[in-house]
Amino acid sequence: MNIAIVGIGLIGGSIGIRLKETQFAQKIIGVEKNEANQKKALQLGLVDEILPLEEALKQAKIIILTIPVDAIVKILPGLLDKVTDQVVIDMGSTKTNILRTIADHPKRGRYVAAHPMAGTEYSGPEAAVPGLFKEKVMVYVEAFKSDEDAFELADAVTEQLEMKTSFMNADEHDEHTAYVSHISHLTSFALALTVLEKEKSQGRIFELAGSGFQSTVRLAKSSPEMWTPIFKQNRENVLEVLEEHIKQLQNLYNKLAAEDYEGLHKLIKKSNKIKRIIK
Amino acid sequence: MNIAIVGIGLIGGSIGIRLKETQFAQKIIGVEKNEANQKKALQLGLVDEILPLEEALKQAKIIILTIPVDAIVKILPGLLDKVTDQVVIDMGSTKTNILRTIADHPKRGRYVAAHPMAGTEYSGPEAAVPGLFKEKVMVYVEAFKSDEDAFELADAVTEQLEMKTSFMNADEHDEHTAYVSHISHLTSFALALTVLEKEKSQGRIFELAGSGFQSTVRLAKSSPEMWTPIFKQNRENVLEVLEEHIKQLQNLYNKLAAEDYEGLHKLIKKSNKIKRIIK
Secondary structure (H helix, E strand, O other), X not given: OEEEEEOOOHHHHHHHHHHHHXXXXXXXXXXXXXXXXXXXHHHOOOOOEEOOHHHHHHHOOEEEEOOOHHHHHHHHHHHHHXXXXXXXXXXXXXXXXXXXXXXXXXXXXXXXXXXXXXXXXXXXXXXXXXXXXXXXXXXXXXXXXXXXXXXXXXXXXXXXXXXXXXXXXXXXXXXHHHHHHHHHXXXXXXXXXXXXXXXXXXXXXXXXXXXHHHHHHHHHHOOHHHHHHHHHHOHHHHHHHXXXXXXXXXXXXXXXXXXXXXXXXXXXXXXXHHHHOOO | OEEEEEOOOHHHHHHHHHHHHOOOOOEEEEEOOOHHHHHHHHHOOOOOEEOOHXXXXXXXXXXXXXXXXXXXXXXXXXXXXXXXXXXXXXXOOOOHHHHHHOOOOOOHHHEEEEEEOOOOOOOOHHHOOOOXXXXXXXXXXXXXXXXXXXXXXXXXXXXXXXXXEEEEOHHHHHHHHHHHHHHHHHHHHHHHHHHHHHHOOOHHHHHHOOHHHHHHHHHHHOOHHHHHHHHHHOHHHHHHHXXXXXXXXXXXXXXXXXXXXXXXXXXXXXXXXHHHOOO
């Protein structure tokens, strides 16, 4: 069985290298527009060969989409038009718009919506690592709308990646990811902008940056090409959570401005409840 | 030479255990009000014995203060009153107010203001680890106002902790730490509050929390007893950076609300410049 991966960056490349490692596929076909990335993907052994999408579709049983979410919205309907018994899996970080686009497509059953809750702040083929997905969660969205054999093939890939699974509907998925993934990126981007702004006048500022700063700001290294479309596709949820987050920051600001240290202490103590949830 | 550590938590305990490891001190004396922490400190071997402050002052050559910054402000003048040839080092995270308190003290020379840029989100004696400070930066503030022998003793401790050093004035220190440490904690507290608020109505939200979320929210586990005083002592700088940070978040919000994706992309790309600074 051949597998085609469309978009050989952090996610696509990490899937490719892992599936080669487990010998799950006979051949991994890469579909990649960027010439430099084509070369890197071959050099790093993430894929066996690079082909145009049309050709890859003919040769592969499973087609995995790991391109930015707006590009998925754009190409998915036309791709399904050409599908016979293949399976198309999208690994995008948002789902509502993508699913809406192909809701009534006659080949809807050949498509599986999945979202691996895994990643790093790095991007491109050189960021690919085989163990990226291990013990992370693969979220299936509206899995009941996929043909049984199509879902089973997708789930076989998930198993190769050594992932746990979770099932959700699209609204739920997009709302939850806004809270536990998309907002984290926005706070990091804003934190980086805040500090970079200050650095202009205070050059020595980063001498003091410790591990706390590093961990809160590291996501600000993430790719704008990947993240702008995610915010676009999940705009309403992201605006909601961003509004709430600004409100919480403003609340902390107000307590400090009013010298209400008892109130500030109370808010920090309340935030400590996050201990219940993260290790 | 005996060393007294006042406050046996994450920082004090980590200094104690490291100085015992290197056999730099003959005896490490712990000064600690909390009885449970006294017991833990002794059990964990962070200190050799627990004594009241008065007694510790008589026996020790070096007295290291690792209590919350408002407590440092409170006890430092009275402590210096009783000092003869000992050295008092404070390890607090803010400096302007502390230094103002003892600026004209006749024993000013016996005091060294230092801030180890190291820590974790955990607190208490059980959070202490001997390697906490290794290769981190110890910032000395207004070191030129300390007696030469006093500074040399403090710097010998820094050497035992295997730290690099940096020198600043108090204003500079407090401004910079607001930007690269204090704000990171506030964004984490606010992020935790945002998500915990949502969890009430959407129980499954944390199933999806990946490593990105974990790293941006982990500081929200930090102690309110330690952090409320830091924000209080560094109030003006913290308000300034918090205001700027809210402005940056609002700016991202506005771009997304206006569907200005080019503008959003530009801001994210700009924030990527943080790559120059952090690994």
